[in-house]
Amino acid sequence: xxxxxxxxxxxxxxxxxxxxxxxxxxxxxxxxxxxxxxxxxxxxxxxxxxxxxxxxxxxxxxxxxxxxxxxxxxxxxxxxxxxxxxxxxxxxxxxxxxxxxxxxxxxxxxxxxxxxxxxxxxxxxxxxxxxxxxxxxxxxxxxxxxxxxxxxxxxxxxxxxxxxxxxxxxxxxxxxxxxxxxxxxx
Amino acid sequence: xxxxxxxxxxxxxxxxxxxxxxxxxxxxxxxxxxxxxxxxxxxxxxxxxxxxxxxxxxxxxxxxxxxxxxxxxxxxxxxxxxxxxxxxxxxxxxxxxxxxxxxxxxxxxxxxxxxxxxxxxxxxxxxxxxxxxxxxx
Numbered sequence: 001x002x003x004x005x006x007x008x009x010x011x012x013x014x015x016x017x018x019x020x021x022x023x024x025x026x027x028x029x030x031x032x033x034x035x036x037x038x039x040x041x042x043x044x045x046x047x048x049x050x051x052x053x054x055x056x057x058x059x060x061x062x063x064x065x066x067x068x069x070x071x072x073x074x075x076x077x078x079x080x081x082x083x084x085x086x087x088x089x090x091x092x093x094x095x096x097x098x099x100x101x102x103x104x105x106x107x108x109x110x111x112x113x114x115x116x117x118x119x120x121x122x123x124x125x126x127x128x129x130x131x132x133x134x135x136x137x138x139x140x141x142x143x144x145x146x147x148x149x150x151x152x153x154x155x156x157x158x159x160x161x162x163x164x165x166x167x168x169x170x171x172x173x174x175x176x177x178x179x180x181x182x183x184x185x186x
Numbered sequence: 187x188x189x190x191x192x193x194x195x196x197x198x199x200x201x202x203x204x205x206x207x208x209x210x211x212x213x214x215x216x217x218x219x220x221x222x223x224x225x226x227x228x229x230x231x232x233x234x235x236x237x238x239x240x241x242x243x244x245x246x247x248x249x250x251x252x253x254x255x256x257x258x259x260x261x262x263x264x265x266x267x268x269x270x271x272x273x274x275x276x277x278x279x280x281x282x283x284x285x286x287x288x289x290x291x292x293x294x295x296x297x298x299x300x301x302x303x304x305x306x307x308x309x310x311x312x313x314x315x316x317x318x319x320x321x322x323x
Contacts, residue, residue, distance in 0.1 A: 005205075011224050014206030015231025021199050022232070023239050028191060029250045034287040038311035053315035066189040067196040068290055074200015075209070075294025082205060089212045094221040099212075107212050110204075111283070111297055115211065121299040129281065134303040136278025137285060138310025143321065144271025145261055148285040151272075152229055155261065157236025162261040162268050169272015170279060171218075177280035178218040 006084035022153060030063055033150030035141035037061070037068050102186040114186075129185070136173075144169060200291045209291045211283025218280055267323040278310075 022032040039054065040061040048055035079087075089107040096106045104112050113120065120126030141147040144166045146155060152170070155163025207213045208228055217225035242248070243256050250256050261268075279285055282303045284292060289307065292300040314321075 008207055009202065009205040011206065011227025012231050014202050014208060015228045016235060017198065017202045018228070018232040019235035019239065021195055022236060024195060026243070026256050027250050029252055029254065034285070038286060038308050039315070041308050042312050042315060047312060047315070051315045053318055063189060063192045066192040067199070070193040070196020071200040071287060071290050072294035074197040075204050075291035077197065078201045078204035079295045082201065089207050089210045091212045091216045092221045095212070095216045095219055098219060099215060110207070110210050110295060111292070112211055116297050116299045118298065121302060127302065130299055130302040131306045133278045133282030134306030135310040135313070136274050137282060138307030139314045140271050140273070140275030140278055141286065142271070142311045142314040144268050144275055147275065149287055153232050153236060156233045157240045158258045159237065160261055162264065165265060165268035166272040169269045170276040173273040173276020174218045174280040177277045178215065
């Protein structure tokens with residue numbers, strides 16, 4: 001049982017749970033879309049005084065900020081109580097080979113230390129990579145009107161064409177970064 | 187107390203995302219290199235069940251717990267914003283190996299560097315809010 005909990009949870013269980021969370025949110029009169037929180041945070045910070053886009057009744061979105069808070073706690077619980085001592089990620093050998101050509105070592109934890117260690121964060125290049133990644137996610141999510149949860153999960157479930165276009169865009173961007181830009185920056 | 191259910195849902199979301207490694211940069215790389223089924227399995231299962239469930243909600247006019255009909259508001263018809271915005275999002279998704287949900291799950295998991303990523307995601311959204319009216323949509 002303990003081994004069952006500490007190993008990688010299966011894709012079908014994870015996918016079913018995500019769909020379940022979406023339906024419970026619908027049942028409670030809300031919809032599953034995580035990146036809306038970024039706009040809500042801007043509004044809560046008072047940026048609506050100068051910029052119309054952030055001038056809305058953000059208090060109606062507090063439920064989503066609470067969901068965000070819960071997500072942080074979930075990550076903490078997973079690491080502290082549900083993880084094995086060895087938290088490396090069993091990715092495919094082909095990916096390990098490809099990444100090693102870029103100078104990124106095989107997984108020894110959830111994230112590559114080359115990008116997410118404190119040493120990387122306090123280096124100029126490492127900080128810029130973290131910052132630009134975040135900037136593009138935040139800018140792109142709002143420009144496209146949603147992120148993975150809002151478009152790929154909620155939108156595709158409702159068979160929305162705009163969400164399909166957005167998801168195709170997600171993949172174009174992801175492939176360009178992976179195959180064209182990574183060889184230049186790593 | 188009315189927010190407690192959303193806190194619990196968030197906790198379940200965070201645990202599931204972390205334990206299925208959907209928050210891992212390595213898994214996102216594996217996905218964009220088409221070298222494993224794992225991430226496609228997660229998203230594919232969620233969408234398959236989602237399509238079935240949404241169709242059932244519409245067919246049987248299922249109501250939410252307030253007694254209101256569950257309605258879906260279609261996104262506005264447009265093209266450029268979804269494609270261009272999606273591409274910019276995808277560039278960031280592959281670089282940071284995380285979309286907004288997994289970013290904060292990673293913070294809870296102990297990766298302080300994800301605070302930087304999340305902070306700049308907020309800045310990116312703010313930047314969009316400033317230049318929004320000048321962009322093609």
